[in-house]
Amino acid sequence: MEKQTIAQVKATIRREGTWTGKLCPSNFYPDSPWGIAAEKTFTREDLKPINEGRENMPQTEFESYCNSFSYYNCNNEMGKRIHFYRTDAPPTK
Numbered sequence: 001m002e003k004q005t006i007a008q009v010k011a012t013i014r015r016e017g018t019w020t021g022k023l024c025p026s027n028f029y030p031d032s033p034w035g036i037a038a039e040k041t042f043t044r045e046d047l048k049p050i051n052e053g054r055e056n057m058p059q060t061e062f063e064s065y066c067n068s069f070s071y072y073n074c075n076n077e078m079g080k081r082i083h084f085y086r087t088d089a090p091p092t093k
Contacts, residue, residue: 047061
């Protein structure tokens with residue numbers, strides 16, 4: 001399992017077409033016994049704007065999912081940021 005930033009996740013989706021991994025609050029690990037991590041697969045479709053009529057608020061499905069995850073799972077106790085862990089990463093040398 002490889003930890004990635006949000007920019008790396010978006011770049012992987014654009015380059016490879018898909019990203020599979022786990023999201024969890026910053027004070028937890030994805031394999032913690034509390035099971036707080038969410039498994040998710042993102043595709044190129046998730047990077048397309050979903051509300052094109054609003055020029056001031058372009059948002060993608062990816063951003064919408066991350067915002068919802070953060071709202072419901074991140075706080076002072078669990079961590080205020082989202083950490084991304086790629087589970088389908090090719091082995092590094």
